[in-house]
Amino acid sequence: MHIPTLxxxxxxxxxxxxxxxxxxxxxxQLMAGHYxxxxxxxxxxxxxxxxxxxxxxxxxxxxVLMPMLQPAEVWQRSGRLAVMGEEMFRLKDRKGAxxxxxxxxxxxxxxxxxxxxxxxxxxxSWYQINTKFRDEPRPKAGLMRTREFTMKDSYSxxxxxxxxxxxxEAHRAAYVRIFERLGIPAIPVDASSGAMGGSGSTEFMCPSxxxxxxxxxxxxxxxxxxxxxxxxxxPAADPAADAALAQDAPERFGTPGVRTIDDLAQRHDAPAGRxxxxxxxxxxxxxxxxxxxxxxxxxxxxxxxxxxxxRGDHALEEQKLIDATGATSVRPAQAEEIVAxxxxxxxxxxxxxxxxxxxxxxxxxxxRSGMVTGANVDEVHYRGVDIARDMxxxxxxxxxxxxxxxxxxxxxxxxEIVKGIEVGHIFKxxxxxxxxxxxxxxxxxxxxLKPIMGCYGIGVERAMAAIIEVHHDGKGIxxxxxxxPFDVVVVVxxxxxxxxxxxxELAYRQLLDxxxxxxxxxxxxxxGEKFSDAELVGIPLRVTIGKxxxxxxxxxxxxxxxxxxxxxxxxxxxxxxxxxxxxxxGK
RNA sequence: CGGGCUGUAGCGCAGCUUGGUAGCGCACCGCGUUUGGGUCGCGGGGGUCGCCAGUUCGAAUCUGGCCAGCCCGACCA
Numbered sequence: 001m002h003i004p005t006l007x008x009x010x011x012x013x014x015x016x017x018x019x020x021x022x023x024x025x026x027x028x029q030l031m032a033g034h035y036x037x038x039x040x041x042x043x044x045x046x047x048x049x050x051x052x053x054x055x056x057x058x059x060x061x062x063x064v065l066m067p068m069l070q071p072a073e074v075w076q077r078s079g080r081l082a083v084m085g086e087e088m089f090r091l092k093d094r095k096g097a098x099x100x101x102x103x104x105x106x107x108x109x110x111x112x113x114x115x116x117x118x119x120x121x122x123x124x125s126w127y128q129i130n131t132k133f134r135d136e137p138r139p140k141a142g143l144m145r146t147r148e149f150t151m152k153d154s155y156s157x158x159x160x161x162x163x164x165x166x167x168x169e170a171h172r173a174a175y176v177r178i179f180e181r182l183g184i185p186a187i188p189v190d191a192s193s194g195a196m197g198g199s200g201s202t203e204f205m206c207p208s209x210x211x212x213x214x215x216x217x218x219x220x221x222x223x224x225x226x227x228x229x230x231x232x233x234x235p236a237a238d239p240a241a242d243a244a245l246a247q248d249a250p251e252r253f254g255t256p257g258v259r260t261i262d263d264l265a266q267r268h269d270a271p272a273g274r275x276x277x278x279x280x281x282x283x284x285x286x287x288x289x290x291x292x293x294x295x296x297x298x299x300x301x302x303x304x305x306x307x308x309x310x311r312g313d314h315a316l317e318e319q320k321l322i323d324a325t326g327a328t329s330v331r332p333a334q335a336e337e338i339v340a341x342x343x344x345x346x347x348x349x350x351x352x353x354x355x356x357x358x359x360x361x362x363x364x365x366x367x368r369s370g371m372v373t374g375a376n377v378d379e380v381h382y383r384g385v386d387i388a389r390d391m392x393x394x395x396x397x398x399x400x401x402x403x404x405x406x407x408x409x410x411x412x413x414x415x416e417i418v419k420g421i422e423v424g425h426i427f428k429x430x431x432x433x434x435x436x437x438x439x440x441x442x443x444x445x446x447x448x449l450k451p452i453m454g455c456y457g458i459g460v461e462r463a464m465a466a467i468i469e470v471h472h473d474g475k476g477i478x479x480x481x482x483x484x485p486f487d488v489v490v491v492v493x494x495x496x497x498x499x500x501x502x503x504x505e506l507a508y509r510q511l512l513d514x515x516x517x518x519x520x521x522x523x524x525x526x527x528g529e530k531f532s533d534a535e536l537v538g539i540p541l542r543v544t545i546g547k548x549x550x551x552x553x554x555x556x557x558x559x560x561x562x563x564x565x566x567x568x569x570x571x572x573x574x575x576x577x578x579x580x581x582x583x584x585x586g587k
Numbered sequence: 588c589g590g591g592c593u594g595u596a597g598c599g600c601a602g603c604u605u606g607g608u609a610g611c612g613c614a615c616c617g618c619g620u621u622u623g624g625g626u627c628g629c630g631g632g633g634g635u636c637g638c639c640a641g642u643u644c645g646a647a648u649c650u651g652g653c654c655a656g657c658c659c660g661a662c663c664a
Contacts, residue, residue: 023614029656031655031656032655032656032657084664087662087663087664103664104664134663134664136662136663137588137661137662137663138660138661138662138663140657140658145663192664201664212663329662331661422664425664427664455664457664491623493622493623494622494623495622496622497622525622525625526621526622526623526624526625526626527622527623527624527625528622528623528624528625528626529624529625530623530624530625531623531624531625532624532625533625544623546623547622547623548623549623556623
């Protein structure tokens with residue numbers, strides 16, 4: 001197996017010989033998270049990019065190109081240098097200046113936008129397609145998660161929120177078209193906006209077993225959300241049951257050996273749903289955003305110890321905790337930190353009477369009484385706890401992880417949890433960057449007016465990986481015609497038969513002349529080997545030229561997806577294949 | 588960053604337990620054979636055994652350190 005080369009025959013200069021191309025496959029790994037793309041993959045990549053570019057241009061976005069190597073100072077000013085932390089590649093140049101390899105381009109595009117003078121110049125949407133870098137702690141799954149990848153990122157600037165809504169909708173519609181054309185059955189889901197800041201966050205998810213995200217999905221009304229953001233409707237609490245267990249004051253009781261929710265449920269008649277689970281987290285302080293010289297937080301180690309309460313049968317969704325508190329990051333507290341703060345080890349923790357630490361509780365606990373929770377004394381718990389009466393909850397929020405089978409918030413039907421690949425993400429940034437970098441234009445009244453931003457991204461190689469996940473069978477890849485590396489492969493069944501070889505070459509030329517992207521397999525190999533290579537590589541159409549058909553003046557045209565084969569007169573092959581290809585691309 | 592596994596020819600692997608100077612399949616080169624679903628035969632070329640140090644007369648093999656890759660977890664716009 002070798003890297004493909006170009007045909008050596010000078011008479012055919014420029015005509016790729018595919019003796020090796022078909023066998024070489026698509027890519028080679030250089031190191032974890034970095035791949036060389038071989039000619040086949042490059043062709044697919046260019047076609048994917050072409051689709052994205054067309055649809056971006058169609059909504060009036062303009063293509064720009066911004067540096068991938070940027071001064072760290074730009075990121076310092078927006079405050080993101082610290083937020084991105086180790087995920088950002090950093091390097092010094094010969095003068096000792098700090099530089100970074102970019103993850104996105106909000107800062108630089110905003111700098112460009114500072115040249116806008118008038119509200120009359122808005123709205124604007126600018127996009128670029130280039131390499132992004134992320135020092136992933138763990139690159140994996142081939143092109144699915146790499147440290148170096150191609151991203152289409154676009155940024156919109158509008159006069160006001162209504163304008164932003166329009167730009168956002170335009171992008172959303174463009175993304176729907178893009179994924180449809182790429183053959184990716186992406187569904188838009190509500191998502192957390194994470195470290196980018198902003199709201200109206202929508203991810204495009206391709207359902208797949210290998211996906212790294214969980215999607216909450218309602219089969220009835222189509223409500224869809226990332227599990228980090230999604231919620232569900234809970235059965236109303238039973239006030240009578242609560243009242244039956246209510247007491248005038250929390251009552252302590254010994255729980256020797258109890259360490260877990262299950263222990264307590266089984267040994268002390270306290271169903272998980274009646275328990276208050278007390279988690280201790282360390283929240284890193286939110287970034288003070290806005291204004292020039294935004295403050296960079298200390299590196300996040302000295303955070304705020306916080307009690308997080310969820311119902312015993314619920315799990316905490318950490319991203320919701322981050323979103324609710326504005327923290328830049330959260331981590332579970334260490335056992336020593338917990339003992340130092342509360343005087344008890346995990347297993348007997350609770351918020352009753354705790355006033356020295358912030359307490360944030362999940363909505364499912366609001367108004368509950370007759371509850372059971374830890375007493376902050378090892379192996380002692382309380383029962384008869386009335387949350388409103390006995391605890392000082394500083395903030396209520398939706399914090400729990402949605403579980404399959406819970407009722408849809410919109411329609412009440414049972415929810416499903418499906419895995420998905422995040423192939424695109426669009427969201428409304430708001431004024432974060434125009435604020436931080438002080439961008440204004442003159443408004444209709446002559447006064448300065450701050451543009452509002454949106455940003456929108458598609459990972460190109462990840463999209464390729466998603467396409468393959470969706471479009472393959474036991475024989476290999478089945479590329480959608482829109483992105484296949486070639487439209488058609490000519491397989492010469494008997495390369496050593498001069499007449500057959502000549503007919504194959506002729507068919508190849510005719511297909512080229514018909515405007516198709518065509519590859520000829522002129523290896524002196526057996527037909528069976530060529531067939532299986534063509535199938536593995538996944539070219540949508542195959543024209544087989546062989547002795548058998550030649551005797552009857554025909555070639556065979558085979559569809560990769562269906563295996564359907566048609567005999568076509570030799571002089572009609574180009575026309576036939578062109579029509580077939582056009583029809584496949586239309587699908 | 589934790590846990591597990593793996594580094595031997597371009598690719599995939601065996602050899603390591605029990606130290607004696609490297610082998611198999613595919614790929615590659617030559618000749619013949621075969622020729623519409625991965626022919627068969629004969630003959631070849633190709634390896635710092637991840638790196639460094641140690642033990643030993645002798646190390647792919649034993650010991651220590653380091654590096655890299657894969658999987659799980661943590662992490663992740």
